[in-house]
Amino acid sequence: IPSSTGNIIAFSTSAGTTSSDGNEKAKNSSYCLSLVKNMMTTDLDLDQIFRNVRKEVREISGGNQLPTVDNHYEGSDFYFRKSTYTDQINQIDSLIDSEEYDLALEKVSAVIAKSPNNKRALLRRGRIEYNKYLDYKGDHLFKADSLYPNDSEVLEYLGRYYSTIGEVEKANNTIDRAILLFPNDPNLVYWRARFDWESENLSDAEKFFTKAITLDSTEQRFLDRVSFYENYPDYYEKAEKDYKTIIELSTNKANAHYIRALFFMDILENNKKALEGFNEAIFLDPTNIDYLDQRGKFYSTKLIDPLKAIGDWIEMLNIDSLNVDAMNSIGLEYIKLGDTISGVKWFNQGIQLENINPNSSAFCYSNRADVYASRGKLDEALIDFSKAVNNSINKSEHFYYRFRFQLDYREDEIAALNDVNEAIRLDPENINYLYDRGNLWVDNLDNEPKAIEDFEKALEIDPNYTDAINAIGTIYTTKGDTLKAIEQFNKGIKQENQNPEAAAFCYGNRAVLYAQQGKLSIAEHDYSKAIELTLFKSDRYYSRALFYFFYKKDLEASIKDLDLAIKLDQVNLTYLVGRGIVFRELKKYSKAILDFEEILRIDPNNINAINEIGITYEEQGKIEESIWFYTIGIEKSNLNPTTASYCYSNRGRLLLDQNRFDEALS
Secondary structure (H helix, E strand, O other): OOOOOOOEEEEOOOOOOOOOOOOOOOOOOHHHHHHHHHHOOOOOEHHHHHHHHHHHHHHHOOOOOOOEEEEOOOOOOOEOOOOOOHHHHHHHHHHHHOOOHHHHHHHHHHHHHHOOOOHHHHHHHHHHHHHHOOOOOOHHHHHHHHHOOOOHHHHHHHHHHHHHOOOHHHHHHHHHHHHHHOOOOHHHHHHHHHHHHHOOOHHHHHHHHHHHHHHOOOHHHHHHHHHHHOOOHHHHHHHHHHHHHHHHHOOOHHHHHHHHHHHHHHOOOOHHHHHHHHHHHHHHOOOOHHHHHHHHHHHHHOOOOHHHHHHHHHHHHHHOOOOHHHHHHHHHHHHHOOOHHHHHHHHHHHHHOOOOOHHHHHHHHHHHHHHHHHOOOHHHHHHHHHHHHHHOOOHHHHHHHHHHHHHHOOOOHHHHHHHHHHHHHHOOOOHHHHHHHHHHHHHOOOOHHHHHHHHHHHHHHOOOOHHHHHHHHHHHHHHOOHHHHHHHHHHHHOOOOOOHHHHHHHHHHHHHHHHHOOOHHHHHHHHHHHHHHOOOOHHHHHHHHHHHHHHHOOHHHHHHHHHHHHHHOOOOHHHHHHHHHHHHHOOOHHHHHHHHHHHHHHOOOOHHHHHHHHHHHHHOOOHHHHHHHHHHHHHOOOOOHHHHHHHHHHHHHHHHHOOOHHHHHO
């Protein structure tokens, strides 16, 4: 049979042979069965279909039947069934949600290579690009928009792109265009609410979240709105009402109670209701280890009930005996109780399972390393920190832990620098790593330019990172550049609502500079603001006490602040020394000596307190008592030669005054 251009003639067997009808039980021949199967397979073009059929029939017939094709088709590839790549797109969505952008990009590129105009693939490619690359221009999204104009999904993705790059008006206009075309699409209305939320247009955000619920009164829509409500105290009451509705609607009541418990714990700080929620979730789903783990952490951190916390983690192990995270948590709880033997025992159990769960065992290694370090077993600690680095998925975190160990215990600045460099290489956006490396540069390696560079990098990532602002200001203070220092502290002070504790440092540091300039009223204001903003006020009271003593010469005010500092921290020897000196300046010698004697009660070998008692007796004219105390300080000189040198100097001076030259010279 002759074939003309454009036609394909397929034969079930080669010329001069007979095709088989297949086995007697089959309704169709092996050729027909193979042909139908391949025609129904997605993403096979005609050439591939006939190649597959030829191979399958040849194998079934033992080589006796060889289908042939007379192919004169010249058109584009033809498919009986073309894939929509649903499974691949769903997998890509999962990768995007878990921020595995490189693998997602690889898979979506493979889909686009086969199907260049696939709408869903183009949209995912665009989403990956604008999340991964700051300079992405939206090419794939604009292509999808041109191919599929007025498509709701395309307009949604385009709006999300505009929102991500900060084009708020374009984002809203794009979604509004979609809503105009599809007014009853709750997903589009949801994204309009999200865009208003991101631009802090709260009233419109609430309006659109509520409209989405009107269109689709499902659990997810209430979850969307409650995620908005729980960010603003004015909406907390509405959030609580929405959580009640979520529990009523949910098909998973245990999880609904669980997420409401998190709201009570983290947002409202209502421990009673949070515990009730966790208890209800676990009652409804007693084998859910996530619920048990969270309640254990709640007992540990909020209710400070270590035994109940350990009980929940033990229950986790009854359900999953190989749960290394539970072992690590139990170990940490015993460490907090002061039972390091039991703590290390549990860390050891987790470490024994490192082949099963190396990442979780890394935390057991790091925590055991902390115990070793605290006991002075630095070699063992270093081995454990290194094992943690090797076992972990998030290596940056464990490089950081080893950096702190190298710096704080081994005092090996170069090794510490190498580790924090590696942590930053793996996690370059981590502002805490940059901040600590900056401190390493300035405090240990005497490299202020490098320190400022790290602090400024941290501020590029988070312009409100007050700790970095304060650190730069402190460097300028050390360099004597008062104007630049105050400029930095001013920046930090502007962030007092966001980070009051760090702003307190800025106030305190600016106060020192103003005091040095003689601007005492401004300095006093700054010291007082530092006290107001800080959680740990004792040191702030002490700083203001020094200001009253040295600058304002207001000894009574200084005593009041020192009283407050000592009340908050009764064993701080620096505060006691300071108050003793101020009492002495007020000629309240008995009170001064009481403070110095309190220091000696806490630390009998404190040469500084002994020397101060000697000075106090000397001021009263009690020379022999003074010499006696200086002598006691000298006898302890092997403990602190520097401080003892003051005792030597003071005793020598008194002996000279008494013409006891030989004793003075000795």
